[in-house]
Amino acid sequence: MCELCNGKHVVRSITSFSIEFQPCPKCGPLPEEKWIEDLTRLREKIAVAKERVRRRKHESVSNYQ
Numbered sequence: 001m002c003e004l005c006n007g008k009h010v011v012r013s014i015t016s017f018s019i020e021f022q023p024c025p026k027c028g029p030l031p032e033e034k035w036i037e038d039l040t041r042l043r044e045k046i047a048v049a050k051e052r053v054r055r056r057k058h059e060s061v062s063n064y065q
């Protein structure tokens with residue numbers, strides 16, 4: 001694994017004004033497939049979270065009955 005970016009393809013460059021995130025100079029910017037993979041994983045997480053909330057709502061509704 002790249003020790004510059006820890007395989008994240010993003011490095012922090014600290015300037016006197018701010019911290020900037022830049023593509024890793026060693027392994028380049030994040031490949032498109034990785035973006036899509038991350039996005040898909042994120043969407044799945046959101047879907048799971050939504051489902052959990054929906055179920056909890058349903059449960060609390062049925063508790064009142």
Ligand SMILES: [Zn+2]
Pocket residue numbers: 002003004005006007008009010024025026027028
């Ligand atoms: Zn790297």
